[in-house]
Amino acid sequence: MNLTNAHSLPEALYRADAVQALDRCAIETQGIDGFDLMHRAARAAFRQLLRHWPRAARVAVLCGGGNNGGDGYLVAANAYQKGMAVDCVAVTDPDRLKGDARRAFDEATSLGVPIEPVEAVSDKALFDRLCASDAIVDALLGTGITGAPRAPFDRIIQRVNRAGIGVLAVDVPSGLNASTGRASGDVIHARVTPTFIGLKAGLMTGDGPDCAGDVVFDDLGVPEATYDAASPVARCVNWRRASTMLSPRRRGAHKGECGHLLVVAGEQGLGGAGILAAEAAARTGAGLVTLATRPEHVSAALTRCPSLMVRGVTHGNDLGPLLSGVDGVVFGPGAGQGPWGQQMMQQVLARPHPLVLDADALNLMASRAPARRENQVLTPHPGEAARLLGITTSEIANDRLAAADRLQERFGGVALLKGVGTVVQTRAERPAVIEGGNPGMATGGMGDVLSGIIGSLLVQGLPAFEAAWLGASLHAEAGDRAARKQGQRGLLPMDLIGELPACLSDSERVGAPGSPADGEE
Template structure:
């Protein structure tokens, strides 16, 4: 998704039920006829087809039942009116259509559009139709699906994905849970998704980004007041939305004004995790960064980043003096789950400032009964989240929004659930925040360590923990996206992201630091 398209998306995110409530509000309270909304959606869909595939001459529209199928019939009609060669396949029996969807079907018939029924086509016939299409419009299922695909939609979607043809999805790629971003069996892989009335949370988190392509939002001209009638399930932010919330430094600032973060990390063999975390914290503006690690990591750490205060510890008792001097703690990257890490965790549990728990810290936490702590910032990936909740990974991945709120209820503090469409939640936030940004190059070891250092650094600079998590995740994603411009995805390393942090922060501060990137 381009930066321009991301910035044009609304802040409020809704479940499928929430968007249906918005739709009913537009119809019942503001008098916008349902068929008029369907016509607006079809016009919007066709505009995106023409915009993204301006040279397309042959269009195949796959229609299901319900209003999503109705949208498809009207998109097909619009394409036909514009002189394109249009094939339309009714995958669901048109005899089952009702209301506005039936009217849409009849409208398409009235202009002479030839609508084929899937049940009369052989598998090879659909394969031929797909091969001949310059672009395919997915209007099969829309927002209603929550479980596995049923026949014949499973076969049709499998054929569509296998064809390799570019796809415009209407409202939601068929097969994707619009509320959670989960795919139970299969889903259409769209190049562009145009969605309406309210932005569906499932498009932007979980598996949603894998199948949605570029997400385009159209409110369809309904009154803006309807947004206040339904509570959103989450709020969307990106770097552009939060950059102005960074702390402002006075001209007379010194290191004592900018916070002191203590990074406790790096069991034997895992010194890299400790150093990535500490260096990211230093690059994000903490006045002092102390690294407490195994003694054998001291020399490499100082050679890499001499601005760090590095202490080699062999026993938890040695941590007490460092904790007394710190404003906040980051614990867990490469800490191991043996005696060294357990001793460190035991001392940190009584620290009364912000404590970011990551990696091995979370794994150790999941085996204890620690109770709720308001000063925690927990940053699990889905596997760690599953261990914290005592459930299977699927339970987390199939309902990321639900899982993050369950973790907050159990452990307190702030919870950040990593993955595509990173989520942040604390009880005082009202609703979770979805942080948009980042790229596939971040799927490599050490990226989470960098995130921990960034958030830990912000948390000692006078920013509330929940705000530090949101800003930190946004900064992490933006720095990674900048780095990917030079390095690509496959070659991206955590150090590349750290190297971009000063530029991103400098621009936010109004200081331009050219680094030769485009």
């Protein structure tokens, strides 16, 4: 998802019912007239229409019921007064409209906006009008939907998506659950979504980023006190925010102060996973990185990254000496689920070190009785998360925030649920939803890089929760920078690793006291 003015998106993410509480507070407590608030939303939406379609001469506006439909009627009025040709379709019977939504319909009608009931427009005529438009405004369903759209909304959404015309979705794309980001049926795929008063969590995770397009936030000028009426469900985190959390190193820093990470990874035939994780850890700033892998992978690892310390291990007992003197362990990438992986896991779990558990470590855990541990970070993708919880991937997708919460409750520590809008959950903090990343990162080895990044930050002294969300945002930023240089298709994990130092330089103050060390111990 490309975010318009990403730095201006607020950090607080809300579920739909919480945003409704903010609306009520603005009206009932802060004294803002509800119809005035609707006018503000319509003007904000229309500004985005002009911004994204500056030459638009004809616009189709699809209006449902409730306040979302009311917003749509007022957007249509703005467009009509601007001299655009407007095809406005009332999908909900105007006689059923109440309150401010009815007032919006009446105002649009009084201004001369042509409005036709959906029953009077054939499927073919509707499709032809959509195809003839320069832009389509989706004001069908708003934030209230939690399941699949019913008729006639499902049919209309299908026509909109088939038309191939750019869509502006008012507040949230119709068909998308604004709280969870789940699309249970037909859903609008918008080019831009102006959203109001509270940033909806569902726009930032799950199906939301695919459906929303550019997300633009407008608080509609409500007083700051409005936000006392509801608590956010999560925080929106991007690299711009996260990079400020890294403290500069003192000039006299040496490698022993910067942490020693052990990466245990790479069963036969899977050696690349450990190499990627270890190199990513080194590129993220760990002072020392040791890779424990199958002996046949040692030469390849040293050839790829000679700064690593690489040890061949065949049995679990070989790992014991390597676990002494390290500050943290990454286990799982390419470890396999056979005897080698099982022996390595037994040794790793027997020690008190902070852990990052990924890939096959999670698959091995899924076959065991759950054991809580507070100094660990679990990094499952939805399939692994489903196995850990004994449910389906569809159930994970139904509410990613809730799924991450269940993972953390069962296993302790930090749960990082990968995917679009990665969710990072711990018991003591509000969860983080990571903004950024791109489809080019959907390739093998990207998760190995992430585990190495998080492990590196852990041994450098960051608490597990901070290491996880900061690491995930760094991973996303590196992927986006690599994609800007060479495109998304064909992006490889090594491309991300190459971008890590430049990303990390954002947090450095070169030449200032406490800047990165000039030399080594």
